Amino acid sequence: MRVLRASKQALSAMVENKARTFLMMLGVIIGVATLTVIASSVIGARSDVMSKVQKFGLDQIMIMAGSGRKPGVPQPVPTTLRIEDAQAMVSEISNVKDAVPQINRRDFPVKFGNKSTYGVLVAADANWSDVWNTPPERGRFFSREDNARLARVAVIGRTIVKDLFESDDPVGKQILLGNNPFEVMGVLEPRGTAASGVDMDSRILIPLLTGQKRVFNQDYLFMIKIVLHDASKMSQTVEDVRALLRERHNLQPAVEDDFTIVTPTQVMNLASKVSSTFSLFLILVSAISLVVGAVVIANIMFIAVNERRSEVGIRRAVGARKRDILIQFLFEAVSVAVIGGIAGVLLGLVGLKAVAGFMKVPAVIMWQPLVLALTCAVMVGLLAGIQPARRAANLNPIDALK
Amino acid sequence: MINLQKVSKTFQKENMEVKVLQDVSLDVGDGEFVSIMAPSGMGKSTLLNILGCLDKPTSGEYLFDGVPVHAMDDDDLSRIRNEKIGFVFQSFHLLPRMTAWENVILPLIYSDVDVDMKERAFSVLTSVGLADRVDHLPRELSGGQQQRVAIARALVNSPRIILADEPTGNLDSASGREVMRVFRELHAAGTTLIVVTHDRDVAEQADRIIEMKDGRISSDGPTKVRAVEVSK
Ligand SMILES: Nc1ncnc2c1ncn2[C@@H]1O[C@H](COP(=O)(O)OP(=O)(O)O)[C@@H](O)[C@H]1O
Ligand SMILES: [Mg+2]
Numbered sequence: 001m002r003v004l005r006a007s008k009q010a011l012s013a014m015v016e017n018k019a020r021t022f023l024m025m026l027g028v029i030i031g032v033a034t035l036t037v038i039a040s041s042v043i044g045a046r047s048d049v050m051s052k053v054q055k056f057g058l059d060q061i062m063i064m065a066g067s068g069r070k071p072g073v074p075q076p077v078p079t080t081l082r083i084e085d086a087q088a089m090v091s092e093i094s095n096v097k098d099a100v101p102q103i104n105r106r107d108f109p110v111k112f113g114n115k116s117t118y119g120v121l122v123a124a125d126a127n128w129s130d131v132w133n134t135p136p137e138r139g140r141f142f143s144r145e146d147n148a149r150l151a152r153v154a155v156i157g158r159t160i161v162k163d164l165f166e167s168d169d170p171v172g173k174q175i176l177l178g179n180n181p182f183e184v185m186g187v188l189e190p191r192g193t194a195a196s197g198v199d200m201d202s203r204i205l206i207p208l209l210t211g212q213k214r215v216f217n218q219d220y221l222f223m224i225k226i227v228l229h230d231a232s233k234m235s236q237t238v239e240d241v242r243a244l245l246r247e248r249h250n251l252q253p254a255v256e257d258d259f260t261i262v263t264p265t266q267v268m269n270l271a272s273k274v275s276s277t278f279s280l281f282l283i284l285v286s287a288i289s290l291v292v293g294a295v296v297i298a299n300i301m302f303i304a305v306n307e308r309r310s311e312v313g314i315r316r317a318v319g320a321r322k323r324d325i326l327i328q329f330l331f332e333a334v335s336v337a338v339i340g341g342i343a344g345v346l347l348g349l350v351g352l353k354a355v356a357g358f359m360k361v362p363a364v365i366m367w368q369p370l371v372l373a374l375t376c377a378v379m380v381g382l383l384a385g386i387q388p389a390r391r392a393a394n395l396n397p398i399d400a401l402k
Numbered sequence: 403m404i405n406l407q408k409v410s411k412t413f414q415k416e417n418m419e420v421k422v423l424q425d426v427s428l429d430v431g432d433g434e435f436v437s438i439m440a441p442s443g444m445g446k447s448t449l450l451n452i453l454g455c456l457d458k459p460t461s462g463e464y465l466f467d468g469v470p471v472h473a474m475d476d477d478d479l480s481r482i483r484n485e486k487i488g489f490v491f492q493s494f495h496l497l498p499r500m501t502a503w504e505n506v507i508l509p510l511i512y513s514d515v516d517v518d519m520k521e522r523a524f525s526v527l528t529s530v531g532l533a534d535r536v537d538h539l540p541r542e543l544s545g546g547q548q549q550r551v552a553i554a555r556a557l558v559n560s561p562r563i564i565l566a567d568e569p570t571g572n573l574d575s576a577s578g579r580e581v582m583r584v585f586r587e588l589h590a591a592g593t594t595l596i597v598v599t600h601d602r603d604v605a606e607q608a609d610r611i612i613e614m615k616d617g618r619i620s621s622d623g624p625t626k627v628r629a630v631e632v633s634k
Contacts (some may be wrong), residue, residue: 209408312494317456318509318555319484322475401495 004131024300024360026338027293028380032341033206036285036348037355039257039369057220059231060131061238062262063249063333064223065243078258086125090179092244095237095271098227099349100131103211104216110160112206117163119156119166119202121177123211129155131227139171147207155186157201174202182206235264290376293340294384301333301388305395313400326393333385334378341377403562403595404453409462411448415429421447424617430563430596435589436607444614446598447567453596454487454565455479458514467562484513488556490566494548496540498559502527502551503536509559526554528585546577553584563594570604582607 042120065081086099102124110119123126129141142153154175163168170184191200212219228237238261245259305312348369421541430436440446451457452464455471456479464471466482474482483489488509496505502553503523509521527536530550540548549569552614556564566585570578582604589595589609597608606625613621 310495311497314497315490315512316480317454317483317495317506319480319559320511321480321512323477324512398451401491 011026014250020300021336024297024336025293025343027289027291027296028337028340028377029293029344029347031286031289031293031349031380032281032344032377033348034289035373036345036369037351038282038286040348040352040366041355043366043369049370052244053229055131057227057263058130059228060264061228061234061241063226063241063259064262065220065222067256067258067260070266079218080258081221082219082225082358083183083221085245086221086226088244088248089224089226093237093240095233095240096226097229098127098131100128100145100225101208101223102128102219102225103216103222105216105222106198108204110156112164112170115164117160117202119160119204120198121204121206121211121215123215125208125209126299131225134191136186136189137189138169139184141186142205144229149208151207152180152182152210152214153206154182155183155188155205156184157188157197157199157203158190159201160204161187161193168364176213177204177206233340238263244333261281261397290380293337294380297384299334299382299386300349301329302391303331304332305388305392308392309395309400311400313376313397314347314397316395316397322393325395326389329389329392330385333389335383336386337377337381338374341374341380344377345373348373358391403432403467404428404451404596405455405463405465405468407465409452409464410458411452411457411554412460418589418618421453422617423459426617426619428612428619430540433589433592433594434610435585435595435597435608436610436612437605438612438614439599439602439605441600445617446600446614449614450565450567450596450598454489455482467523471556473545480512484509485559486562486628487604488553488559488561489567490549490552490556490564492568492571494540494545494552496548496551496555498540500503501537501539502532502543502554504520505540506555506558508555513559522558523554526557527551529557530554543575545573548579549573549577550584553581553588557588564588566597568599569597570599570601578604585598595628 068077082211084099086101089099102122105121107118108121110117126142126147129135135154139155141155142151144152145151153186156170156175156179162169164175165173170187173184175184176182188201188203194200207217209397226241228234241261242257246257251258251260313345314327315325354359361391406426406428407429408425409423410421410425413420413422426449437447438449448457452459455466455474455531459472462472467486469482471479471482489495495509503520506523506527510517510522524533524536527533530553532547532554534549535547535551540551543551549572553564553569555593565584569581569585573581584605585595585597595608597604599605609625610623611621611625612619
């Protein structure tokens, strides 16, 4: 009760000097705003990555040709990864349920009539659609028979449809992949943009054998994606796959793998690394602003304590204990910080919208970042206020009244 | 109710010891109206601060209501000031941002009593003749009115004693007389008062005058001049 009355006394001083109060709040506003953006976008990015991984499949592994650490980075592809490797994995490793051998080529030219564009050409087995969970929304996907007879058929994504056909129905139309005529037999369901920034809807799917013989003129693969029966045996299966491929590729013990195995956890790590550089920068901005904010609050509080010596003296003379004065000044510092914090959170939420648009990260507004931000504000207020409040509380009332 | 025994106060000033009070012994009983008179710099305020539990003596004993104050800690002293002592200062010492009634309730904020503060403030402000000034800020009041707000603040917690340090020092003579009239009324109603002043006219409003010289009490006795005044 008494503490409540004493802290109520704090608020009037803040209203009195608005410019100064705003100056006190500024650091906290900036710090909390950036903190809100970081916390929200980190959580947003994480849930984004999680959903991507879920789409990728927690029971799936990718085997990329070559020893490169990063999938998708262009580099000379070794010729050792073969369709037979994929078949061997299914028949020899019991936990492998299915395997899709495929060749990917970015920026492949596609033409229809006098219109042309570029897409990601993917030559794959007929089970690609199931394993990648990307069924056709129109027409159909190619079959094993289409693959076996090297059919010149293609299933294309929406971006390609838009670029070449605008609003016309592409199914049954002839397109040119490079110089090879293909018939469009279906359109893929849209999948949006991947974490790597690749437009998933610019993909053009053709049968693997058709691609090897008629387009790429190569008998090796770019990658194999495999599906497991039991995802909990992931690490064992990765080792089995590695052993099998090393044996099939005749690699001596000292020679490094001529392939790269990518598991869902690795995908997750990679995706979160992208956002971590940016959040590190923001964390720095936030930390600096909060520290500067605290220093500013502390300094202005010291000035205020000096200016209000006689107020302290009067309050002490009429019976305020040291602790009542301490609480009053501490409450002032914390109130300023918290009001700054609330303003910061609001600003942060506005900023989050902007960042989300700019980084193509979904803006998730959740309570955790807000609580974190306000907790930081309270901490700043307490830390900044404690020394000035102590000084006020320890003023000698007689000196203060002079 | 106030009992000082051989109280001394020494200040340390640039390695020099300044003996402001020396062996001051003094008793003030319930309901007395006492003035302490001395020229400036003679230690009046120092004495009043000790009496008001704002400061502690360097040596000697001070019993307030029979309680040894010289041995108390800071929180105890705050409590005594809050519950039993009302201060009136030369320069009023009102909080400038607060209205008259908000200033008056200040002691209640730091006390445990549970009363309707605004009502209580209104009643004490009425008793000092400021019923129509409760919502005024200090700067909207004359010096005499401000000092009466300060007196209302001193009274709000029904203290055992009012201590006033040069209460008329910043006032014109008419306002000063008004303030002293309020004190006399309070005295008539049974309040114990100690007023410190260097002004003989003010001092003579009290029933008893204590004069100080060189940190000691040089004379102590009932006011005679008023008897003269009455006989005029
Ligand atoms: N805190 C202090 N430190 C040093 N000297 C002081 C202090 N307070 C008062 N004095 C000295 O004590 C003397 C008496 O002061 P004071 O009690 O204020 O006198 P008065 O109220 O009678 O004018 C003065 O000489 C003053 O300078
Ligand atoms: Mg004085």
